Amino acid sequence: MSTNEQVDVVVVGLGPGGEYVAGTLAEAGLDVVGVEAELVGGECPYWACVPSKMMIRAGNLLAEAGRIPALAGEVAVTPDWGRVAGRIRNEATDGWNDQVAVDRLAARGGRLVRGTGRLTGPRRVAVGDRTFEARRGVVLATGTRPRIPPVPGLEGAPYWTNRDAMAAKELPESMVVLGGGAIGVELAQVFARFTCVVTVIEGQERLLSQEEPEAGELAAQALRADGVTVLTGARVRQVSHDGTAFTIRLEGGGEPLRAERLLVAAGRQADLAPLAVDSVGLDPTAGVVHTDGQMRAADGLWAVGDITGRGAFTHVSMYQAEIAVRDILRRPGPDADYRALPRVTFTDPEIGAVGLTERQARERGLRVRTSVLPLSSSTRGWIHGPGNEGFIKLVEDTDRGVLVGATSAGPAGGEVLYGLNVAVHAEIPVDRLQHMIYTYPTFHRTVEAALGALR
Numbered sequence: 001m002s003t004n005e006q007v008d009v010v011v012v013g014l015g016p017g018g019e020y021v022a023g024t025l026a027e028a029g030l031d032v033v034g035v036e037a038e039l040v041g042g043e044c045p046y047w048a049c050v051p052s053k054m055m056i057r058a059g060n061l062l063a064e065a066g067r068i069p070a071l072a073g074e075v076a077v078t079p080d081w082g083r084v085a086g087r088i089r090n091e092a093t094d095g096w097n098d099q100v101a102v103d104r105l106a107a108r109g110g111r112l113v114r115g116t117g118r119l120t121g122p123r124r125v126a127v128g129d130r131t132f133e134a135r136r137g138v139v140l141a142t143g144t145r146p147r148i149p150p151v152p153g154l155e156g157a158p159y160w161t162n163r164d165a166m167a168a169k170e171l172p173e174s175m176v177v178l179g180g181g182a183i184g185v186e187l188a189q190v191f192a193r194f195t196c197v198v199t200v201i202e203g204q205e206r207l208l209s210q211e212e213p214e215a216g217e218l219a220a221q222a223l224r225a226d227g228v229t230v231l232t233g234a235r236v237r238q239v240s241h242d243g244t245a246f247t248i249r250l251e252g253g254g255e256p257l258r259a260e261r262l263l264v265a266a267g268r269q270a271d272l273a274p275l276a277v278d279s280v281g282l283d284p285t286a287g288v289v290h291t292d293g294q295m296r297a298a299d300g301l302w303a304v305g306d307i308t309g310r311g312a313f314t315h316v317s318m319y320q321a322e323i324a325v326r327d328i329l330r331r332p333g334p335d336a337d338y339r340a341l342p343r344v345t346f347t348d349p350e351i352g353a354v355g356l357t358e359r360q361a362r363e364r365g366l367r368v369r370t371s372v373l374p375l376s377s378s379t380r381g382w383i384h385g386p387g388n389e390g391f392i393k394l395v396e397d398t399d400r401g402v403l404v405g406a407t408s409a410g411p412a413g414g415e416v417l418y419g420l421n422v423a424v425h426a427e428i429p430v431d432r433l434q435h436m437i438y439t440y441p442t443f444h445r446t447v448e449a450a451l452g453a454l455r
């Protein structure tokens with residue numbers, strides 16, 4: 001029998017964005033139902049950020065051990081993926097059990113409804129035969145799933161996505177990675193460091209093609225140094241699987257690639273049709289849910305996270321979640337501002353970036369000055385020795401005399417990014433940045449040198 005229940009707010013999807021909205025609103029005293037089809041916490045803790053960064057931590061340790069002979073002595077290391085898989089199982093994901101997150105939501109006063117939510121009209125969500133009518137409104141936070149490119153032979157083949165990679169108890173002997181974006185490069189490097197023979201196939205001319213060209217070149221150089229074969233500007237013509245291994249044929253002929261596993265890391269997509277967004281007047285084929293600066297998508301409807309298409313990052317979903325919470329609680333606050341959107345690809349070296357690339361700035365008609373300085377030119381980079389690859393790139397809007405973009409690559413490149421993030425966000429004049437004191441000998445002193453090199 002179907003039932004109708006009155007609540008204040010329904011949150012559909014409890015990834016980082018949705019869980020934050022549901023828990024915070026419940027804590028504020030609203031009657032909140034959170035609907036989750038899989039695990040409370042979403043992609044990030046179970047199949048994405050957290051387990052992948054555990055892998056990377058382990059891979060980086062192996063790489064550091066490899067640098068010991070040049071600097072400190074002798075070492076013998078035997079990589080053991082079992083340690084990594086065990087830590088992911090036991091510490092990160094609790095064996096892919098979300099009880100801790102379920103309890104966390106309940107402790108904040110939220111109610112969990114397990115199931116797939118679907119809009120049935122303004123402020124109405126159906127889950128199975130239950131319908132929730134939300135007095136304040138509905139928040140969509142359903143995230144994305146892997147985009148599987150239309151490569152002949154791929155459909156139906158036993159390819160891996162990020163989920164299989166995160167759950168792997170053993171590593172394959174060989175793997176082809178389709179896609180040289182953030183997932184592709186991070187996982188290719190880790191797997192290679194654990195002795196898997198890896199090939200990355202990227203359709204664009206460079207890895208990390210959304211970032212500065214120097215970033216893509218550095219990522220390729222780092223991966224090659226770890227033994228990864230990097231093929232850029234490459235298109236897959238056909239994929240087949242013979243029950244044991246994949247054969248991957250590229251356009252333009254040549255020897256086909258053979259690999260035990262094929263990891264598809266070719267972007268993400270939101271699935272709006274099953275959410276029945278047309279019932280509230282949104283386009284189910286749009287691919288994203290467009291919002292205004294307060295994360296409103298329609299009357300009584302908010303959207304946060306990957307689904308909004310403003311950067312598929314956990315920090316974006318949390319940032320947007322905070323804005324939506326404020327708006328739902330009818331508290332005034334600034335609109336979402338993406339000018340200083342930071343992102344870090346956690347390869348070794350880490351590649352952090354904020355704001356616009358040089359190309360994006362020029363395409364917007366800005367008059368720019370730029371500079372690129374290698375970390376090895378700094379005292380700290382030189383002291384660091386092996387593993388000191390990296391650079392600082394700055395993009396200045398010369399008319400306003402402020403940085404509009406920056407890239408920080410190197411050991412702890414993601415941490416060094418923070419200062420640049422503040423500079424872009426707060427629009428600190430370059431002239432002021434040039435006259436502050438930078439600690440000696442740090443990697444971030446390269447920022448000072450790069451400021452002086454702006455041309």
Ligand SMILES: Cc1cc2nc3c(=O)[nH]c(=O)nc-3n(C[C@H](O)[C@H](O)[C@H](O)COP(=O)(O)OP(=O)(O)OC[C@H]3O[C@@H](n4cnc5c(N)ncnc54)[C@H](O)[C@@H]3O)c2cc1C
Nearest residue numbers: 013015017037042043048049117142143305306312313314
């Ligand atoms: C391998 C990998 C590594 C990553 N590493 C990083 C990183 O280091 N840093 C970073 O910032 N980002 C990283 N990301 C991106 C990050 O995981 C996402 O940006 C983040 O998880 C998005 O959060 P979200 O709130 O949009 O929802 P998601 O985490 O996508 O969760 C959405 C939830 O909604 C549920 N759902 C979907 N449809 C329905 C429905 N109809 N009814 C009920 N529930 C539904 C899903 O089951 C899911 O639990 C990584 C991603 C991947 C794949």
Ligand SMILES: NC(=O)c1ccc[n+]([C@@H]2O[C@H](COP(=O)([O-])OP(=O)(O)OC[C@H]3O[C@@H](n4cnc5c(N)ncnc54)[C@H](O)[C@@H]3O)[C@@H](O)[C@H]2O)c1
Nearest residue numbers: 149179180181182183184202203265266267312344345346
């Ligand atoms: N450190 C982080 O913050 C982190 C890590 C991993 C993932 N993520 C997030 O997850 C999202 C998804 O990651 P992703 O790496 O899957 O996507 P992505 O969009 O970053 O990269 C996908 C890459 O695949 C390539 N590609 C697509 N189709 C192809 C084809 N048929 N043949 C060859 N190459 C093809 C694209 O040109 C692109 O370079 C990212 O956008 C990122 O926001 C973040």
